[in-house]
Amino acid sequence: MRPLITTVPILAAVVAAAVLHDSGSAEACAGLIGSNGAVNLGRTTTLAAYHDGVEHYVTAFQFQGGGGEFGTLIPLPGVPTNVERGGGWTLQRLQLETSIVPLSDSAGRASAAGGGASEILKTRIDALDITVLEGGGPDVAVWAEEHGFRLSPDAPEVLDFYAARSPIFLAALFDGAAAAERGQQIGDGTPVHITIPTSNPWVPLRILGLGKQAEDRIDADVFLLTDSKPAPLPQPGAKMALAYSQAASETLLTDLRSDENSAWVPESAWLTKLAINSPTSDLKFDLAVDTSGKNKPSQVAAGLVALPRTGGPVASGDAFGESVAWALGAIASIAILALLVRRRTRASRES
Amino acid sequence: MSKLITMLFVAGGALVIAGCGGSARADHATIEIHYSSFVQKEVEVPAGVPVSITLKNEDPIEHEWIVGTADVHQRHRTGTEPFHGTIPTEVTIPAFERRVTTITFEHPGDLLYICHLAGHEQYGMVGTLHVVEG
Numbered sequence: 001m002r003p004l005i006t007t008v009p010i011l012a013a014v015v016a017a018a019v020l021h022d023s024g025s026a027e028a029c030a031g032l033i034g035s036n037g038a039v040n041l042g043r044t045t046t047l048a049a050y051h052d053g054v055e056h057y058v059t060a061f062q063f064q065g066g067g068g069e070f071g072t073l074i075p076l077p078g079v080p081t082n083v084e085r086g087g088g089w090t091l092q093r094l095q096l097e098t099s100i101v102p103l104s105d106s107a108g109r110a111s112a113a114g115g116g117a118s119e120i121l122k123t124r125i126d127a128l129d130i131t132v133l134e135g136g137g138p139d140v141a142v143w144a145e146e147h148g149f150r151l152s153p154d155a156p157e158v159l160d161f162y163a164a165r166s167p168i169f170l171a172a173l174f175d176g177a178a179a180a181e182r183g184q185q186i187g188d189g190t191p192v193h194i195t196i197p198t199s200n201p202w203v204p205l206r207i208l209g210l211g212k213q214a215e216d217r218i219d220a221d222v223f224l225l226t227d228s229k230p231a232p233l234p235q236p237g238a239k240m241a242l243a244y245s246q247a248a249s250e251t252l253l254t255d256l257r258s259d260e261n262s263a264w265v266p267e268s269a270w271l272t273k274l275a276i277n278s279p280t281s282d283l284k285f286d287l288a289v290d291t292s293g294k295n296k297p298s299q300v301a302a303g304l305v306a307l308p309r310t311g312g313p314v315a316s317g318d319a320f321g322e323s324v325a326w327a328l329g330a331i332a333s334i335a336i337l338a339l340l341v342r343r344r345t346r347a348s349r350e351s
Numbered sequence: 352m353s354k355l356i357t358m359l360f361v362a363g364g365a366l367v368i369a370g371c372g373g374s375a376r377a378d379h380a381t382i383e384i385h386y387s388s389f390v391q392k393e394v395e396v397p398a399g400v401p402v403s404i405t406l407k408n409e410d411p412i413e414h415e416w417i418v419g420t421a422d423v424h425q426r427h428r429t430g431t432e433p434f435h436g437t438i439p440t441e442v443t444i445p446a447f448e449r450r451v452t453t454i455t456f457e458h459p460g461d462l463l464y465i466c467h468l469a470g471h472e473q474y475g476m477v478g479t480l481h482v483v484e485g
Contacts, residue, residue, distance in 0.1 A: 137411070138411035138447075139411075141410075141411030141412055141446070142411050142446060145411070145412060145413075145446065150469075151411075151412050152470055152474075153387035153412075153466075153468070153470050153471045153474040153476065154387065154474060155412065156386050156387060156410045156411055156412060157386040157387070159411075211470070213473060
């Protein structure tokens with residue numbers, strides 16, 4: 001049992017959704033690299049919720065065509081106890097809620113390779129083969145390569161960036177052929193709900209740039225659902241604008257709670273929407289949020305403090321003297337590492 | 352005594368200079384790869400003699416080291432060879448491994464070395480080999 005799991009008294013939730021080209025949709029995105037090296041704009045919608053020391057993370061993996069198989073690697077703040085099908089429309093409902101309400105006036109405050117990655121959970125949801133891994137960045141990279149993923153050149157550094165804070169990753173392999181057999185169409189999403197006991201939720205943002213060129217822009221919507229008005233880090237600004245901030249309506253929370261596997265949705269919460277519009281080269285951080293009232297979101301959780309190559313999850317009262325981001329509703333996890341799946345034949349690989 | 356100390360400093364300094372970076376002219380060179388980048392962006396080697404080049408891949412992913420003219424690189428940008436191991440100027444370095452290749456560069460001049468795996472050149476995996484009169 002990880003420390004501090006039961007010490008988090010707050011109720012917090014975070015929805016992170018990155019959107020390419022259509023900031024009005026509820027879809028998040030990550031660059032998925034095809035077997036020919038081309039970048040496919042795969043879209044993924046994600047929701048992370050934090051309640052009583054347990055993170056509920058919901059994301060939807062969407063097939064964008066192109067054939068073959070595609071993989072996604074998601075850094076997680078802790079070891080999940082369950083991975084199951086998620087609610088079918090939760091993310092869309094949240095996007096709808098924030099799209100029709102005007103902006104609140106309360107803006108502005110609101111490892112070296114070790115013994116290899118360990119597979120600690122495996123499951124299949126529709127056409128997705130999901131494996132939860134524990135290991136350092138190099139361990140996870142080796143595992144991915146051995147299981148048919150092809151990592152983009154920035155992956156070694158990005159995996160180390162995340163593994164230094166939490167050595168837990170979720171690898172999802174989307175089987176296009178299996179999806180076709182199930183009748184899934186391009187654009188159809190498979191929602192996945194991940195339950196993660198953790199004292200240190202955070203929202204990965206840097207991962208959204210994986211596999212992209214430095215000048216490529218990242219447009220993303222990040223939703224936070226927390227017990228109280230959060231203090232985010234970095235502060236909202238030109239590259240991460242505060243687009244919505246007010247108490248979540250009872251109607252919204254009731255709707256969310258009625259979706260599949262969503263009984264954990266709290267009775268009351270504060271809803272925040274942050275709109276990210278940044279070139280990939282500038283998005284080198286994650287999002288930390290403090291809802292404790294201390295207004296001290298963790299620089300470690302935000303990825304603003306360099307950590308050793310190997311290390312475990314950030315704990316409250318860590319050596320950096322950071323306040324824990326337990327306020328963070330965060331959650332996190334999310335991050336979608338775009339990887340590509342490469343068949344070991346390497347037939348389509350460049351020379 | 353002071354002259355001896357001075358000589359030792361001079362000799363030590365020369366050794367340091369000779370051992371640093373990839374720009375020293377020698378019949379051997381080491382090029383390290385870390386975070387999908389050639390640590391030694393420039394390496395100087397003599398023409399007309401066999402040069403041993405050690406390639407150290409510190410990354411958990413595979414890389415390539417291909418040195419040659421613009422034509423060579425253009426061919427590899429669209430090539431489909433899955434593995435390089437028989438041509439001294441074209442080397443595949445698996446994750447966490449090292450390879451040693453020996454090449455005789457006949458003529459002085461600058462040649463680029465590039466990793467042509469998908470996206471790696473765009474990410475910056477490019478270096479320059481300065482072949483100089485031996």
